Amino acid sequence: MKQKQIQWMLVPFLSAAVVVPVWPQSRALPSGDVQGTYQRLLEKIKSIKIFDHHAHPGFGDDSDVDAQATPPEHLPFRQRETNPELVIAVKALFDYPYADLSAEHMRWLQERSNKAEKEGSTGYWDRILDECGIESSVANRVAMSGYLNPQRFRWVFFVDSFLFPFDNKLVIAENPDEGVYIPLQEKVLHRYMRQVSLNQLPDSFDGYLKFVSKVLEENQKNGGIAEKFEAGYFRSLYFSDPPRETAAGIYQKFHSGGVPTAEEYKTFQDYVFRYLVREGGRLGLPVHIHTAVGEGDYFSLRKGDVLNLENVVKDPRYLNTTFVLIHGGYPYFREVIWLAAMKNVYIDTSEIETLVYPSEMKNVLKLWLETYPDKITFGSDAYPYSAALGSEETYWLGVYSARDALAAALAEMVASNEVTEDKAIEIAHGYLHDNAIGLYPPPH
Numbered sequence: 001m002k003q004k005q006i007q008w009m010l011v012p013f014l015s016a017a018v019v020v021p022v023w024p025q026s027r028a029l030p031s032g033d034v035q036g037t038y039q040r041l042l043e044k045i046k047s048i049k050i051f052d053h054h055a056h057p058g059f060g061d062d063s064d065v066d067a068q069a070t071p072p073e074h075l076p077f078r079q080r081e082t083n084p085e086l087v088i089a090v091k092a093l094f095d096y097p098y099a100d101l102s103a104e105h106m107r108w109l110q111e112r113s114n115k116a117e118k119e120g121s122t123g124y125w126d127r128i129l130d131e132c133g134i135e136s137s138v139a140n141r142v143a144m145s146g147y148l149n150p151q152r153f154r155w156v157f158f159v160d161s162f163l164f165p166f167d168n169k170l171v172i173a174e175n176p177d178e179g180v181y182i183p184l185q186e187k188v189l190h191r192y193m194r195q196v197s198l199n200q201l202p203d204s205f206d207g208y209l210k211f212v213s214k215v216l217e218e219n220q221k222n223g224g225i226a227e228k229f230e231a232g233y234f235r236s237l238y239f240s241d242p243p244r245e246t247a248a249g250i251y252q253k254f255h256s257g258g259v260p261t262a263e264e265y266k267t268f269q270d271y272v273f274r275y276l277v278r279e280g281g282r283l284g285l286p287v288h289i290h291t292a293v294g295e296g297d298y299f300s301l302r303k304g305d306v307l308n309l310e311n312v313v314k315d316p317r318y319l320n321t322t323f324v325l326i327h328g329g330y331p332y333f334r335e336v337i338w339l340a341a342m343k344n345v346y347i348d349t350s351e352i353e354t355l356v357y358p359s360e361m362k363n364v365l366k367l368w369l370e371t372y373p374d375k376i377t378f379g380s381d382a383y384p385y386s387a388a389l390g391s392e393e394t395y396w397l398g399v400y401s402a403r404d405a406l407a408a409a410l411a412e413m414v415a416s417n418e419v420t421e422d423k424a425i426e427i428a429h430g431y432l433h434d435n436a437i438g439l440y441p442p443p444h
Protein backbone atom coordinates (compact mmCIF):
# COMPACT_ATOMS: atom_id res chain seq x y z
CA MET A 1 0.00 0.00 0.00
CA LYS A 2 2.68 2.41 1.02
CA GLN A 3 4.78 1.77 -2.03
CA LYS A 4 1.77 2.39 -4.28
CA GLN A 5 1.16 5.75 -2.64
CA ILE A 6 4.78 6.76 -3.13
CA GLN A 7 4.61 5.74 -6.79
CA TRP A 8 1.56 7.92 -7.24
CA MET A 9 3.33 10.88 -5.72
CA LEU A 10 6.33 10.43 -7.98
CA VAL A 11 4.34 10.27 -11.17
CA PRO A 12 3.92 14.02 -11.76
CA PHE A 13 7.67 14.57 -11.28
CA LEU A 14 8.82 11.70 -13.43
CA SER A 15 6.26 11.66 -16.20
CA ALA A 16 7.86 14.46 -18.14
CA ALA A 17 11.11 12.52 -18.41
CA VAL A 18 10.22 8.79 -18.44
CA VAL A 19 7.00 6.84 -18.66
CA VAL A 20 6.54 5.05 -15.37
CA PRO A 21 3.96 2.29 -15.54
CA VAL A 22 1.75 2.76 -12.52
CA TRP A 23 -1.24 0.58 -11.79
CA PRO A 24 -4.18 2.74 -10.69
CA GLN A 25 -6.01 1.88 -7.47
CA SER A 26 -9.13 -0.25 -7.78
CA ARG A 27 -12.41 1.64 -7.66
CA ALA A 28 -15.92 0.72 -6.59
CA LEU A 29 -17.52 2.39 -9.60
CA PRO A 30 -16.55 0.94 -13.00
CA SER A 31 -15.34 3.57 -15.44
CA GLY A 32 -14.57 3.73 -19.13
CA ASP A 33 -16.24 1.73 -21.90
CA VAL A 34 -17.54 -1.26 -19.91
CA GLN A 35 -19.78 -2.37 -22.79
CA GLY A 36 -16.87 -2.28 -25.23
CA THR A 37 -14.65 -4.26 -22.85
CA TYR A 38 -17.43 -6.80 -22.34
CA GLN A 39 -17.83 -7.27 -26.12
CA ARG A 40 -14.08 -7.69 -26.67
CA LEU A 41 -13.78 -10.18 -23.81
CA LEU A 42 -16.86 -12.12 -24.92
CA GLU A 43 -15.46 -12.62 -28.44
CA LYS A 44 -12.22 -14.02 -27.01
CA ILE A 45 -14.06 -16.14 -24.44
CA LYS A 46 -16.14 -17.76 -27.19
CA SER A 47 -12.99 -19.24 -28.71
CA ILE A 48 -11.81 -20.93 -25.47
CA LYS A 49 -12.30 -24.70 -25.64
CA ILE A 50 -14.23 -25.80 -22.56
CA PHE A 51 -13.81 -28.62 -20.05
CA ASP A 52 -17.26 -29.25 -18.56
CA HIS A 53 -16.70 -30.34 -14.96
CA HIS A 54 -20.25 -31.46 -14.20
CA ALA A 55 -22.90 -32.85 -16.56
CA HIS A 56 -25.27 -35.79 -17.03
CA PRO A 57 -25.15 -36.41 -20.78
CA GLY A 58 -27.68 -38.85 -22.14
CA PHE A 59 -31.06 -39.39 -23.71
CA GLY A 60 -34.14 -38.67 -21.61
CA ASP A 61 -35.24 -42.30 -21.28
CA ASP A 62 -31.78 -43.61 -20.32
CA SER A 63 -32.09 -44.48 -16.61
CA ASP A 64 -28.29 -44.56 -16.15
CA VAL A 65 -28.18 -40.77 -16.57
CA ASP A 66 -28.45 -40.34 -12.78
CA ALA A 67 -28.54 -42.46 -9.63
CA GLN A 68 -31.86 -40.82 -8.79
CA ALA A 69 -35.00 -39.59 -10.46
CA THR A 70 -36.80 -36.26 -10.25
CA PRO A 71 -39.80 -36.23 -7.90
CA PRO A 72 -42.78 -34.03 -8.76
CA GLU A 73 -41.57 -30.43 -8.26
CA HIS A 74 -42.05 -26.76 -9.12
CA LEU A 75 -39.22 -25.83 -11.45
CA PRO A 76 -37.77 -22.33 -11.09
CA PHE A 77 -38.90 -19.85 -13.75
CA ARG A 78 -35.94 -20.16 -16.13
CA GLN A 79 -35.94 -23.96 -16.24
CA ARG A 80 -39.57 -24.24 -17.31
CA GLU A 81 -40.49 -25.35 -20.82
CA THR A 82 -42.12 -21.95 -21.32
CA ASN A 83 -38.69 -20.22 -21.30
CA PRO A 84 -38.42 -18.69 -24.80
CA GLU A 85 -34.61 -18.99 -24.65
CA LEU A 86 -35.02 -22.71 -25.18
CA VAL A 87 -36.28 -22.10 -28.72
CA ILE A 88 -32.98 -20.33 -29.43
CA ALA A 89 -31.05 -23.25 -27.92
CA VAL A 90 -32.93 -25.81 -29.99
CA LYS A 91 -32.48 -23.78 -33.18
CA ALA A 92 -28.76 -23.34 -32.49
CA LEU A 93 -28.26 -27.09 -32.10
CA PHE A 94 -30.64 -28.49 -34.73
CA ASP A 95 -32.35 -27.36 -37.91
CA TYR A 96 -35.56 -27.03 -35.88
CA PRO A 97 -38.13 -25.56 -38.23
CA TYR A 98 -40.53 -24.02 -35.68
CA ALA A 99 -40.60 -20.81 -33.65
CA ASP A 100 -42.09 -22.27 -30.48
CA LEU A 101 -41.97 -25.37 -28.30
CA SER A 102 -45.58 -26.44 -28.45
CA ALA A 103 -46.24 -30.08 -27.55
CA GLU A 104 -46.92 -30.84 -31.19
CA HIS A 105 -43.70 -29.23 -32.44
CA MET A 106 -41.61 -30.85 -29.76
CA ARG A 107 -42.45 -34.20 -31.30
CA TRP A 108 -39.97 -33.22 -34.02
CA LEU A 109 -37.25 -33.03 -31.36
CA GLN A 110 -38.34 -36.25 -29.74
CA GLU A 111 -38.22 -38.14 -33.05
CA ARG A 112 -34.78 -36.79 -33.80
CA SER A 113 -33.46 -37.87 -30.43
CA ASN A 114 -35.15 -41.31 -30.68
CA LYS A 115 -33.49 -41.85 -34.05
CA ALA A 116 -30.05 -40.92 -32.70
CA GLU A 117 -30.55 -43.19 -29.69
CA LYS A 118 -31.51 -46.10 -31.94
CA GLU A 119 -28.46 -45.58 -34.15
CA GLY A 120 -26.33 -45.62 -31.01
CA SER A 121 -23.25 -44.04 -32.58
CA THR A 122 -21.06 -41.59 -30.67
CA GLY A 123 -21.41 -38.96 -33.40
CA TYR A 124 -24.60 -37.40 -32.03
CA TRP A 125 -23.17 -36.37 -28.63
CA ASP A 126 -19.74 -35.50 -30.07
CA ARG A 127 -21.52 -33.04 -32.36
CA ILE A 128 -23.44 -31.50 -29.43
CA LEU A 129 -20.11 -30.85 -27.66
CA ASP A 130 -18.66 -29.39 -30.86
CA GLU A 131 -21.63 -27.04 -31.32
CA CYS A 132 -21.19 -25.80 -27.74
CA GLY A 133 -17.41 -25.37 -27.93
CA ILE A 134 -16.80 -28.10 -25.36
CA GLU A 135 -13.58 -30.07 -25.78
CA SER A 136 -14.54 -32.73 -23.21
CA SER A 137 -17.17 -33.21 -20.55
CA VAL A 138 -17.54 -35.11 -17.34
CA ALA A 139 -20.39 -37.66 -17.47
CA ASN A 140 -22.06 -38.16 -14.09
CA ARG A 141 -23.76 -41.47 -14.70
CA VAL A 142 -24.53 -44.75 -12.96
CA ALA A 143 -22.76 -46.44 -15.86
CA MET A 144 -21.26 -45.23 -19.12
CA SER A 145 -23.04 -45.82 -22.39
CA GLY A 146 -21.78 -46.99 -25.78
CA TYR A 147 -23.19 -43.84 -27.37
CA LEU A 148 -20.71 -41.63 -25.45
CA ASN A 149 -17.18 -41.34 -26.82
CA PRO A 150 -14.79 -42.18 -23.92
CA GLN A 151 -12.17 -39.81 -25.34
CA ARG A 152 -14.51 -36.87 -24.75
CA PHE A 153 -16.85 -38.01 -21.95
CA ARG A 154 -15.14 -38.81 -18.65
CA TRP A 155 -17.06 -40.96 -16.19
CA VAL A 156 -17.87 -39.77 -12.65
CA PHE A 157 -19.66 -42.48 -10.69
CA PHE A 158 -22.00 -42.28 -7.68
CA VAL A 159 -21.10 -43.56 -4.21
CA ASP A 160 -24.06 -42.56 -2.01
CA SER A 161 -25.52 -46.06 -2.20
CA PHE A 162 -22.71 -47.29 0.11
CA LEU A 163 -24.36 -45.18 2.84
CA PHE A 164 -27.65 -47.10 2.61
CA PRO A 165 -27.04 -50.86 3.03
CA PHE A 166 -29.63 -51.42 5.80
CA ASP A 167 -33.43 -51.44 5.95
CA ASN A 168 -34.28 -47.90 4.79
CA LYS A 169 -37.89 -47.82 6.02
CA LEU A 170 -37.35 -44.77 8.27
CA VAL A 171 -35.43 -42.79 5.64
CA ILE A 172 -38.10 -43.42 3.02
CA ALA A 173 -40.81 -42.25 5.44
CA GLU A 174 -39.15 -38.84 5.94
CA ASN A 175 -40.84 -37.13 2.98
CA PRO A 176 -42.27 -38.02 -0.44
CA ASP A 177 -38.99 -37.18 -2.24
CA GLU A 178 -37.06 -39.84 -0.26
CA GLY A 179 -39.69 -42.35 -1.39
CA VAL A 180 -38.48 -41.68 -4.95
CA TYR A 181 -34.73 -41.49 -4.19
CA ILE A 182 -33.91 -44.25 -1.73
CA PRO A 183 -35.24 -47.29 -3.67
CA LEU A 184 -32.97 -46.15 -6.53
CA GLN A 185 -29.98 -45.99 -4.17
CA GLU A 186 -30.78 -49.56 -3.11
CA LYS A 187 -30.77 -50.52 -6.78
CA VAL A 188 -27.33 -48.98 -7.32
CA LEU A 189 -25.95 -50.80 -4.25
CA HIS A 190 -27.23 -54.13 -5.58
CA ARG A 191 -25.73 -53.36 -8.95
CA TYR A 192 -22.35 -52.75 -7.26
CA MET A 193 -22.74 -56.01 -5.31
CA ARG A 194 -23.41 -57.92 -8.55
CA GLN A 195 -20.41 -56.19 -10.13
CA VAL A 196 -18.09 -57.86 -7.60
CA SER A 197 -20.13 -61.11 -7.42
CA LEU A 198 -21.65 -60.59 -3.96
CA ASN A 199 -25.16 -61.93 -3.48
CA GLN A 200 -25.50 -60.63 0.06
CA LEU A 201 -23.82 -58.06 2.28
CA PRO A 202 -20.47 -59.23 3.72
CA ASP A 203 -20.60 -60.69 7.26
CA SER A 204 -18.14 -58.24 8.78
CA PHE A 205 -17.69 -54.47 8.62
CA ASP A 206 -14.16 -55.10 7.44
CA GLY A 207 -15.58 -57.10 4.54
CA TYR A 208 -18.03 -54.30 3.77
CA LEU A 209 -15.26 -51.71 3.52
CA LYS A 210 -13.26 -54.08 1.29
CA PHE A 211 -16.30 -54.36 -0.98
CA VAL A 212 -16.51 -50.54 -1.14
CA SER A 213 -12.82 -50.25 -2.05
CA LYS A 214 -13.06 -52.98 -4.67
CA VAL A 215 -15.87 -51.16 -6.47
CA LEU A 216 -13.92 -47.87 -6.39
CA GLU A 217 -10.83 -49.57 -7.82
CA GLU A 218 -12.81 -51.37 -10.54
CA ASN A 219 -14.73 -48.25 -11.54
CA GLN A 220 -11.46 -46.35 -11.78
CA LYS A 221 -10.04 -49.08 -14.01
CA ASN A 222 -13.16 -48.78 -16.17
CA GLY A 223 -12.50 -45.11 -16.81
CA GLY A 224 -13.94 -43.46 -13.68
CA ILE A 225 -12.12 -40.23 -12.80
CA ALA A 226 -13.99 -39.13 -9.66
CA GLU A 227 -16.53 -40.27 -7.06
CA LYS A 228 -19.73 -38.30 -6.60
CA PHE A 229 -22.00 -37.74 -3.59
CA GLU A 230 -25.57 -36.50 -3.85
CA ALA A 231 -25.91 -36.98 -0.08
CA GLY A 232 -27.52 -33.56 0.46
CA TYR A 233 -30.68 -35.00 -1.07
CA PHE A 234 -30.89 -37.74 1.53
CA ARG A 235 -29.41 -36.43 4.79
CA SER A 236 -27.44 -33.60 6.40
CA LEU A 237 -24.06 -32.72 4.92
CA TYR A 238 -22.68 -32.56 8.45
CA PHE A 239 -20.51 -35.65 8.97
CA SER A 240 -19.27 -36.35 12.50
CA ASP A 241 -16.14 -38.38 13.16
CA PRO A 242 -17.20 -41.57 14.97
CA PRO A 243 -14.69 -44.27 15.93
CA ARG A 244 -14.48 -47.31 13.69
CA GLU A 245 -15.68 -49.68 16.45
CA THR A 246 -18.94 -47.75 16.77
CA ALA A 247 -19.64 -47.98 13.03
CA ALA A 248 -18.63 -51.66 13.04
CA GLY A 249 -21.05 -52.34 15.92
CA ILE A 250 -23.93 -50.76 14.01
CA TYR A 251 -23.05 -52.77 10.89
CA GLN A 252 -22.96 -55.98 12.93
CA LYS A 253 -26.38 -55.19 14.38
CA PHE A 254 -28.20 -54.39 11.11
CA HIS A 255 -26.47 -55.90 8.09
CA SER A 256 -28.76 -58.91 8.04
CA GLY A 257 -31.98 -57.18 9.13
CA GLY A 258 -33.66 -54.74 11.51
CA VAL A 259 -34.29 -51.01 11.20
CA PRO A 260 -31.58 -48.69 12.59
CA THR A 261 -32.67 -45.53 14.40
CA ALA A 262 -31.94 -42.23 12.63
CA GLU A 263 -29.02 -41.65 15.02
CA GLU A 264 -27.53 -45.13 14.45
CA TYR A 265 -27.84 -44.84 10.68
CA LYS A 266 -26.26 -41.37 10.67
CA THR A 267 -23.29 -42.48 12.77
CA PHE A 268 -22.66 -45.44 10.46
CA GLN A 269 -22.92 -43.20 7.37
CA ASP A 270 -20.59 -40.57 8.88
CA TYR A 271 -17.89 -43.21 9.19
CA VAL A 272 -18.42 -44.66 5.69
CA PHE A 273 -18.47 -41.17 4.13
CA ARG A 274 -15.08 -40.39 5.68
CA TYR A 275 -13.79 -43.77 4.54
CA LEU A 276 -14.80 -42.87 0.97
CA VAL A 277 -13.08 -39.49 1.32
CA ARG A 278 -9.86 -41.20 2.47
CA GLU A 279 -10.07 -43.73 -0.35
CA GLY A 280 -10.51 -40.85 -2.82
CA GLY A 281 -7.16 -39.55 -1.59
CA ARG A 282 -5.48 -42.95 -1.75
CA LEU A 283 -6.68 -43.72 -5.28
CA GLY A 284 -6.41 -40.20 -6.71
CA LEU A 285 -10.17 -39.98 -7.26
CA PRO A 286 -11.39 -36.43 -6.53
CA VAL A 287 -14.55 -36.32 -4.40
CA HIS A 288 -17.43 -34.39 -5.99
CA ILE A 289 -20.20 -33.30 -3.61
CA HIS A 290 -23.58 -31.82 -4.56
CA THR A 291 -23.77 -28.63 -2.47
CA ALA A 292 -26.59 -26.43 -3.83
CA VAL A 293 -30.32 -26.33 -3.56
CA GLY A 294 -31.54 -29.46 -5.33
CA GLU A 295 -34.49 -30.79 -7.25
CA GLY A 296 -37.66 -31.74 -5.44
CA ASP A 297 -39.75 -29.38 -3.34
CA TYR A 298 -38.66 -31.04 -0.08
CA PHE A 299 -34.94 -30.44 -0.56
CA SER A 300 -33.66 -29.09 2.78
CA LEU A 301 -31.51 -25.98 2.43
CA ARG A 302 -30.36 -26.24 6.04
CA LYS A 303 -29.24 -29.87 5.78
CA GLY A 304 -27.72 -29.27 2.35
CA ASP A 305 -25.87 -26.10 3.43
CA VAL A 306 -22.31 -26.37 2.13
CA LEU A 307 -20.89 -24.97 5.39
CA ASN A 308 -21.84 -28.28 7.02
CA LEU A 309 -18.82 -29.69 5.15
CA GLU A 310 -16.34 -27.28 6.70
CA ASN A 311 -15.07 -29.78 9.29
CA VAL A 312 -14.35 -32.30 6.51
CA VAL A 313 -12.82 -30.14 3.78
CA LYS A 314 -10.69 -28.29 6.34
CA ASP A 315 -9.50 -31.48 8.03
CA PRO A 316 -5.71 -31.69 7.49
CA ARG A 317 -5.95 -35.52 7.44
CA TYR A 318 -7.65 -35.23 4.03
CA LEU A 319 -5.18 -32.88 2.38
CA ASN A 320 -4.42 -35.42 -0.34
CA THR A 321 -8.11 -35.73 -1.26
CA THR A 322 -9.34 -33.22 -3.84
CA PHE A 323 -12.84 -31.89 -3.12
CA VAL A 324 -15.05 -30.35 -5.79
CA LEU A 325 -18.02 -28.47 -4.34
CA ILE A 326 -20.50 -29.05 -7.14
CA HIS A 327 -22.97 -26.21 -7.87
CA GLY A 328 -20.95 -23.87 -5.63
CA GLY A 329 -23.21 -24.16 -2.59
CA TYR A 330 -25.77 -21.89 -4.23
CA PRO A 331 -27.50 -19.85 -2.73
CA TYR A 332 -24.72 -19.74 -0.10
CA PHE A 333 -22.18 -18.52 -2.64
CA ARG A 334 -20.79 -15.77 -0.37
CA GLU A 335 -19.83 -18.38 2.20
CA VAL A 336 -18.57 -21.18 -0.05
CA ILE A 337 -15.73 -19.19 -1.60
CA TRP A 338 -13.87 -19.08 1.72
CA LEU A 339 -13.63 -22.88 1.73
CA ALA A 340 -11.52 -22.59 -1.45
CA ALA A 341 -8.71 -21.24 0.73
CA MET A 342 -7.80 -24.92 1.17
CA LYS A 343 -5.44 -25.95 -1.62
CA ASN A 344 -7.44 -29.15 -2.23
CA VAL A 345 -10.89 -27.50 -2.50
CA TYR A 346 -12.44 -26.45 -5.84
CA ILE A 347 -15.77 -24.82 -6.62
CA ASP A 348 -17.87 -25.61 -9.68
CA THR A 349 -20.58 -23.33 -11.13
CA SER A 350 -22.83 -26.00 -12.66
CA GLU A 351 -26.60 -25.62 -12.18
CA ILE A 352 -26.22 -21.91 -11.34
CA GLU A 353 -26.12 -21.21 -15.11
CA THR A 354 -29.72 -22.33 -15.60
CA LEU A 355 -31.13 -21.87 -12.08
CA VAL A 356 -30.74 -18.10 -12.40
CA TYR A 357 -30.13 -15.66 -15.25
CA PRO A 358 -26.69 -14.39 -16.35
CA SER A 359 -27.36 -11.09 -14.53
CA GLU A 360 -27.24 -12.93 -11.18
CA MET A 361 -24.55 -15.40 -12.21
CA LYS A 362 -22.30 -12.43 -13.04
CA ASN A 363 -22.41 -11.39 -9.36
CA VAL A 364 -21.56 -14.91 -8.21
CA LEU A 365 -18.63 -15.24 -10.62
CA LYS A 366 -17.32 -11.76 -9.88
CA LEU A 367 -17.04 -12.41 -6.14
CA TRP A 368 -15.43 -15.82 -6.70
CA LEU A 369 -12.99 -14.72 -9.40
CA GLU A 370 -11.95 -11.74 -7.28
CA THR A 371 -11.14 -14.08 -4.39
CA TYR A 372 -9.76 -17.47 -5.56
CA PRO A 373 -9.82 -17.32 -9.39
CA ASP A 374 -7.61 -20.41 -9.73
CA LYS A 375 -10.13 -22.60 -7.85
CA ILE A 376 -13.31 -21.95 -9.86
CA THR A 377 -14.37 -24.42 -12.56
CA PHE A 378 -17.13 -24.50 -15.18
CA GLY A 379 -19.88 -27.13 -15.26
CA SER A 380 -23.13 -27.05 -17.22
CA ASP A 381 -25.14 -29.63 -15.24
CA ALA A 382 -26.48 -30.78 -18.60
CA TYR A 383 -29.38 -33.02 -17.65
CA PRO A 384 -32.53 -34.31 -19.34
CA TYR A 385 -34.94 -32.11 -17.39
CA SER A 386 -37.65 -32.36 -20.05
CA ALA A 387 -38.14 -32.88 -23.77
CA ALA A 388 -37.39 -29.19 -24.42
CA LEU A 389 -34.61 -28.87 -21.87
CA GLY A 390 -32.72 -32.09 -22.52
CA SER A 391 -29.02 -32.62 -21.83
CA GLU A 392 -28.38 -31.17 -25.31
CA GLU A 393 -30.16 -27.89 -24.62
CA THR A 394 -28.77 -27.62 -21.07
CA TYR A 395 -25.22 -27.92 -22.46
CA TRP A 396 -25.99 -25.09 -24.84
CA LEU A 397 -27.78 -22.85 -22.32
CA GLY A 398 -25.15 -23.54 -19.64
CA VAL A 399 -22.27 -22.59 -21.95
CA TYR A 400 -24.11 -19.54 -23.32
CA SER A 401 -24.97 -18.28 -19.82
CA ALA A 402 -21.53 -18.91 -18.33
CA ARG A 403 -19.72 -17.16 -21.19
CA ASP A 404 -22.02 -14.15 -20.93
CA ALA A 405 -21.80 -13.90 -17.12
CA LEU A 406 -18.04 -14.43 -17.28
CA ALA A 407 -17.48 -11.67 -19.85
CA ALA A 408 -19.67 -9.29 -17.81
CA ALA A 409 -17.95 -10.10 -14.50
CA LEU A 410 -14.49 -9.70 -16.04
CA ALA A 411 -15.45 -6.47 -17.85
CA GLU A 412 -16.50 -4.95 -14.53
CA MET A 413 -13.27 -6.14 -12.93
CA VAL A 414 -11.27 -4.51 -15.73
CA ALA A 415 -13.32 -1.29 -15.52
CA SER A 416 -12.80 -1.17 -11.74
CA ASN A 417 -9.01 -1.45 -12.19
CA GLU A 418 -8.87 -4.88 -10.55
CA VAL A 419 -7.22 -6.72 -13.46
CA THR A 420 -5.91 -5.97 -16.94
CA GLU A 421 -7.71 -7.35 -19.99
CA ASP A 422 -4.86 -9.83 -20.48
CA LYS A 423 -5.22 -11.06 -16.92
CA ALA A 424 -9.00 -11.28 -17.43
CA ILE A 425 -8.50 -13.62 -20.40
CA GLU A 426 -6.05 -15.72 -18.39
CA ILE A 427 -8.69 -16.05 -15.63
CA ALA A 428 -11.28 -17.03 -18.26
CA HIS A 429 -9.02 -19.84 -19.55
CA GLY A 430 -8.61 -21.07 -15.98
CA TYR A 431 -12.31 -21.08 -15.25
CA LEU A 432 -13.49 -22.65 -18.52
CA HIS A 433 -10.73 -25.22 -18.89
CA ASP A 434 -7.36 -25.17 -17.14
CA ASN A 435 -8.32 -25.19 -13.43
CA ALA A 436 -10.29 -28.44 -13.72
CA ILE A 437 -8.44 -30.37 -16.43
CA GLY A 438 -5.30 -30.51 -14.32
CA LEU A 439 -7.10 -32.59 -11.68
CA TYR A 440 -7.49 -35.65 -13.94
CA PRO A 441 -5.28 -37.98 -15.94
CA PRO A 442 -5.71 -37.88 -19.73
CA PRO A 443 -8.17 -40.43 -21.20
CA HIS A 444 -6.70 -43.82 -22.04
Ligand SMILES: [Zn+2]
Nearest residue numbers: 054056140381
Ligand atom coordinates in the same frame (compact mmCIF):
# COMPACT_ATOMS: atom_id res chain seq x y z
ZN1 LIG B 1 -25.75 -32.84 -11.54
